[in-house]
Amino acid sequence: MSLQDSESRILQYDSITSMYFLEFLGKGNKRRQIPLKEKGMKSIRMFRSARGIEDIDVAEGVDPLFKTHTGRAYSPSYLSQYLTKAIKESGLPFLKFRSSSIRPHTFR
Numbered sequence: 016m017s018l019q020d021s022e023s024r025i026l027q028y029d030s031i032t033s034m035y036f037l038e039f040l041g042k043g044n045k046r047r048q049i050p051l052k053e054k055g056m057k058s059i060r061m062f063r064s065a066r067g068i069e070d071i072d073v074a075e076g077v078d079p080l081f082k083t084h085t086g087r088a089y090s091p092s093y094l095s096q097y098l099t100k101a102i103k104e105s106g107l108p109f110l111k112f113r114s115s116s117i118r119p120h121t122f123r
Contacts, residue, residue: 026051026071026080095119 025038035056041047051059059080060071068074068082079088098119102110110117 027036027038028034029036035051036048037051038046038048056071062081063070066082066084069078071080081089083089083093095118099116102117
């Protein structure tokens with residue numbers, strides 16, 4: 016079972032280890048695999064359920080892992096804009112002392 020999105024990331028299930036892996040093309044066009052722990056998978060399942068997207072186990076292989084409210088795959092720019100706006104609207108007290116805004120790359 017695997018899901019693929021527009022950025023060539025593939026979610027795969029390994030039945031031998033009973034684990035999910037997110038496979039993607041990294042720097043230098045190298046294939047990389049990130050193991051996803053159960054907590055991460057639970058969050059993905061909750062997101063899909065909240066959006067009314069079918070469960071990972073029954074999804075088609077070409078379905079995006081994450082979909083916007085219009086049903087299209089999340090793009091990096093869409094996600095970046097969404098997070099930047101959510102952070103700004105959060106009203107967290109320390110934000111007023113920052114000279115620059117917090118963007119997704121800040122979390123690295």
